[in-house]
Amino acid sequence: MTASINDVARAAGVSASTVSRALRGRPGVSDEVRDQIKAVAAQLGYTASRSASSLASGRTFTIGVLVPYVGRWFFGTVLDAAEQVFSAAGYDVLLYNLGSPETRKRFFTRLPVRKRVDAVLTLLIPEEEESAALRSLGVPLATTVGGARPGFTVVGIDDRAGTENAVRHLVNLGHRRIGMISGSSGPLHWTTPIDRRNAYLDVLADAGIAHDPALEADGDYTVEGGERAMTELLAVSRPPTAVFAQSDEMAMGALRALRRHRLRVPEDVSVIGFDDHELADVVGLTTVAQPVADQGAEAARLLLRQLDELGAEPPGQVRMPIRLVLRETTAPPSPRGPQ
Amino acid sequence: MTASINDVARAAGVSASTVSRALRGRPGVSDEVRDQIKAVAAQLGYTASRSASSLASGRTFTIGVLVPYVGRWFFGTVLDAAEQVFSAAGYDVLLYNLGSPETRKRFFTRLPVRKRVDAVLTLLIPEEEESAALRSLGVPLATTVGGARPGFTVVGIDDRAGTENAVRHLVNLGHRRIGMISGSSGPLHWTTPIDRRNAYLDVLADAGIAHDPALEADGDYTVEGGERAMTELLAVSRPPTAVFAQSDEMAMGALRALRRHRLRVPEDVSVIGFDDHELADVVGLTTVAQPVADQGAEAARLLLRQLDELGAEPPGQVRMPIRLVLRETTAPPSPRGPQ
DNA sequence: CTGTTAGCGCATTCAT
DNA sequence: ATGAATGCGCTAACAG
Numbered sequence: 001m002t003a004s005i006n007d008v009a010r011a012a013g014v015s016a017s018t019v020s021r022a023l024r025g026r027p028g029v030s031d032e033v034r035d036q037i038k039a040v041a042a043q044l045g046y047t048a049s050r051s052a053s054s055l056a057s058g059r060t061f062t063i064g065v066l067v068p069y070v071g072r073w074f075f076g077t078v079l080d081a082a083e084q085v086f087s088a089a090g091y092d093v094l095l096y097n098l099g100s101p102e103t104r105k106r107f108f109t110r111l112p113v114r115k116r117v118d119a120v121l122t123l124l125i126p127e128e129e130e131s132a133a134l135r136s137l138g139v140p141l142a143t144t145v146g147g148a149r150p151g152f153t154v155v156g157i158d159d160r161a162g163t164e165n166a167v168r169h170l171v172n173l174g175h176r177r178i179g180m181i182s183g184s185s186g187p188l189h190w191t192t193p194i195d196r197r198n199a200y201l202d203v204l205a206d207a208g209i210a211h212d213p214a215l216e217a218d219g220d221y222t223v224e225g226g227e228r229a230m231t232e233l234l235a236v237s238r239p240p241t242a243v244f245a246q247s248d249e250m251a252m253g254a255l256r257a258l259r260r261h262r263l264r265v266p267e268d269v270s271v272i273g274f275d276d277h278e279l280a281d282v283v284g285l286t287t288v289a290q291p292v293a294d295q296g297a298e299a300a301r302l303l304l305r306q307l308d309e310l311g312a313e314p315p316g317q318v319r320m321p322i323r324l325v326l327r328e329t330t331a332p333p334s335p336r337g338p339q
Numbered sequence: 340m341t342a343s344i345n346d347v348a349r350a351a352g353v354s355a356s357t358v359s360r361a362l363r364g365r366p367g368v369s370d371e372v373r374d375q376i377k378a379v380a381a382q383l384g385y386t387a388s389r390s391a392s393s394l395a396s397g398r399t400f401t402i403g404v405l406v407p408y409v410g411r412w413f414f415g416t417v418l419d420a421a422e423q424v425f426s427a428a429g430y431d432v433l434l435y436n437l438g439s440p441e442t443r444k445r446f447f448t449r450l451p452v453r454k455r456v457d458a459v460l461t462l463l464i465p466e467e468e469e470s471a472a473l474r475s476l477g478v479p480l481a482t483t484v485g486g487a488r489p490g491f492t493v494v495g496i497d498d499r500a501g502t503e504n505a506v507r508h509l510v511n512l513g514h515r516r517i518g519m520i521s522g523s524s525g526p527l528h529w530t531t532p533i534d535r536r537n538a539y540l541d542v543l544a545d546a547g548i549a550h551d552p553a554l555e556a557d558g559d560y561t562v563e564g565g566e567r568a569m570t571e572l573l574a575v576s577r578p579p580t581a582v583f584a585q586s587d588e589m590a591m592g593a594l595r596a597l598r599r600h601r602l603r604v605p606e607d608v609s610v611i612g613f614d615d616h617e618l619a620d621v622v623g624l625t626t627v628a629q630p631v632a633d634q635g636a637e638a639a640r641l642l643l644r645q646l647d648e649l650g651a652e653p654p655g656q657v658r659m660p661i662r663l664v665l666r667e668t669t670a671p672p673s674p675r676g677p678q
Numbered sequence: 679c680t681g682t683t684a685g686c687g688c689a690t691t692c693a694t
Numbered sequence: 695a696t697g698a699a700t701g702c703g704c705t706a707a708c709a710g
Contacts, residue, residue, distance in 0.1 A: 002454065002477075004687060015697045020689060028695060045475075049454045051394040052687035055702045060390065065434075069419060071617075071632070076415035080408060083436040092451065095404075095434040097422040112431065115341065115388040115703095136384075138341075223621060252621045259623070278410075279618050282562060282591045284598070293410070343703060354681045359705060367679060391703035394686045454687095 003044040012040040023048070050092075062092045063303065064117035066107075068124040069099045073249070073277055075123050078144055078296035082121055085300035091118070098124055108133050119303045122152075125190045140306035140314065144295040147191040148317050153306070155299040155318045159192055162288040162322040163199035163244070166272045169286070169324060170242040171207045174332045175270065178204065179240030181229040181250045183221035196246050196274070215240050219250035226253025234261055241333040242270035248277035248287055255283060255329070266331035276325055284328035291320050342383040351379040362387065389431075401431045402642065403456035405446075407463040408438045412588070412616055414462050417483055417635035421460055424639035430457070437463055447472050458642045461491075464529045479645040479653065483634040486530040487656050492645070494638040494657045498531055501627040501661040502538035502583070505611045508625070508663060509581040510546045513671045514609065517543065518579030520568040520589045522560035535585050535613075554579050558589035565592025573600055580672040581609035587616035587626055594622060594668070605670035615664055623667035630659050 009016045014033060022029045022037040029037075040046075054060040063086050067075050083093050094117060098104040108130050113120060119139045125146040126134060134141055135151045142153040170178050180200050182193050197216075204211055214236045217229035226245055230253065233240055245251035251273030258265055265271055273280060276289030302315050348355045353372060361368045361376040368376075379385075393399040402425050406414050422432050433456060437443040447469050452459060458478045464485040465473060473480055474490045481492040509517050519539050521532050536555075543550055553575045556568035565584055569592065572579055584590035590612030597604055604610055612619060615628030641654050 006687080016688075017690080017698080018696060021696090024689090030695060033695080047450060047453045048689095049394070049687055051390045051399065051454070052702090053689070055388070055390040055394055055704085056687075056689040058689095058702075062433075070409070070422065071412070071416040071419035073410070073412065073415075076412075077410040079434075080410040080436055080438075083409065083434060084439075084442070087436065087442060092455070093434045093436075094401075095418075095422060095432045097419055097426065097432075099419075100423075103423070103426060111386060112389075114386045115390070116431070223617065252618060256621050278562065279591060282595050283622060345703080355704075356682080356706085357680060360680090363705090369679060372679085388703055391686090392705070394688085395703075395705040397686075397705095 003046040005046070005048065008037065008041050008044055008046050011044065012037045060116055060118050061090060062094055062117045064094045064096065064113040064120040066096045066098055066120065066122040066124055070095070070097050074275060074292055077292045078123055081293035081296035082300040085297050085304070089304050091304070111137070113137065118307055121299055121303060140303050142299045142303045144299050145192070151314070153299065153302045153314045153316065153318070155295045155302065155320065157290045157295070157320050157322050159195040160199040162274060162290065163196040164203055165322070165324045166244050166274065166288050167200050167203040169330065170244065170270060170272060171203060171209070173242070173270065173330060175242040176209055177212070177215065177238060177240045177242070178209070179215040179217070179233045179243040181217050181219040181226055181233070181243060181245040181254060183225070183246055183250065184218045193246060200244060219245065219253060221247050221250060223249050223253040223256070226250030227257040228253070230254035230257035240269070242272070242330070245271065245273045248273035248275040248280050248285060251285055251287065252279075252283060255285070265329050267334055270330040270333070272330055280325075281327070286327045286330040287325050288322055289325045290322050295320055342385040344385070344387065347376065347380050347383055347385050350383065351376045399455055399457050400429060401433055401456045403433045403435060403452040403459045405435050405437055405459065405461040405463055409434070409436050413614060413631060416631045417462055420632035420635035421639040424636050424643070428643050430643070450476070452476065457646055460638055460642060479642050481638045481642045483638050484529075484531070490653070492638065492641050492653045492655065492657070494634045494641065494659065496629045496634070496659050496661050498534040499538040501613060501629065502535040503542055504661070504663045505583050505613065505627050506539050506542040508669065509583065509609060509611060510542060510548070512581070512609065512669060514581040515548055516551070516554065516577060516579045516581070517548070518554040518556070518572045518582040520556055520558040520565055520572070520582060520584040520593060522564070522585055522589065523557045532585060539583060558584065558592065560586050560589060562588050562592040562595070565589030566596040567592070569593035569596035579608070581669070582611070584610065584612050587612035587614040587619045587624060590624055590626065591618075591622060594624070604668050606673055609669040609672070611669055620666070625666045625669040626664050627661055628664045629661045634659055
């Protein structure tokens, strides 16, 4: 039914080897014959079977991409950009959505990407054994999340610097009671929340502000979590006049909580986020912008480079720039404080 | 380096066929031997090469998913849900991000999924020739977007009913000048904007409201487009007191435009969206909710069913329920009108 | 229940 | 520049 290389060979009056060479642009075929073969192949609608060619050559021209939640803006955006780079280079993308613990566990025990991909880009932070499993694949590895890890090319941002920008902005506005909504859960090796927390503590210390543990709440990196966390922060005896959320989604949850409590932003409470979510602008959220799509594209490019120059050293760690985006959710504290 | 079926066979003291049968749970192997083989395979870290097995069996256990923009909430959410269903059934997902015209064209001319997938789920609306190209693959086809199309299982919602809900809500609140922000561009076969527009016109007619073409603007299904469209609507001589946006993202753009024009929502202008975006709640957007993830999951299930019962008829069209979600961006028109 | 024999469709030597 | 042979790792049909 669907044409094979032999059909093309027969129709063109040449051997299968010549067809293979001609279609893949390899040398050793006269231009005349090559054009002939191309014409015949096009007419027959021939495409080489990926299964057969990767079985024969050992290369799959496929990249595995591991994602915790495709539906979340951050991951979707990274994936989108990475896919474009891969497909432009002739690679297909195999997507693994590993949000639930069961799916994730199954993936790492069965490792379905084995012998299926030429490289892996992971947007989730592998635990130690998971990293080892990925390394055992023997293919180039990259990630856009988490800190440096042996065997991985990591494209990221300076979380400390980003956080310092955010918290200092609040300090400079005159805030002294500055809360933080973090995403503390997650794998142990996820250094992001830790780095951001440390930077937060440092800025407070620098400003001579005593740290109050009651001003920290966990928002689980979701809108709902951010809302819960903000609600908690409002319940403490002296609520914060400003809040730094470790992600825009949590910041938006915080905005919702504040609205429900009939508090005005930024008059009663200032809020600053992290990411520059596509909708941050819609709600006027002040935030630390990171180049999300660029990180995905860059990670993809670095992976492709390793595939091209097979002996090449993995590039290690790459930092992308961040910047503070001032909008309308931050202002000096009101003289009377919240409420 | 990596173990092959023969390594397992040798280590277990059986033939390769027995290993193949044992590991795939096929009958004709004693429990004793099967357990033995499983143990050996696990110990050797053996996984069957997908290339080899699909070459031999003709099945790829892979589904191709075509997406216009992975980064957009709607598509990301559908993809997320569909992937979970596929992977739970043991299928891998090959992702094709076909947002740009060049990528899209290249995809449909080269058809890289040929011989690579057992089925295709498309989240973009194929043009007529594109549909034909997909049908030529000879595999089950499904989509969650657009109207009925021969050869495709389509899982969707009742766009007309959803729109009627939205516009009637505005009419019932007392609005007479009701604008619409649509997404008119896109492929000819995309009936969604057309269905929604027709429903909008019908409700107006039913309510005895004359249709004013100046009250329609194109928002391109993006936040920015929605903002531009709203700005246009505000510039007409008698601006609308209420606006129906064909997507939440355009509605959010409209909210931003209104904020920039210092108009209050809903006091000055009411806004209603469509989708129930995950952040619609954050901005208090009244909208028509559609079960986005469910549509992806259902389409995936229907595809798998066709794969199981090979002779089975494609299910045709499936409608999922919609419902109006009342929040805070709609209210009766102010007596004095906008401004 | 198990082993043997053939391919699946291509890429890659090695000849010529 | 081209063709013939070989094998990638597996599944399926056929024996026994």
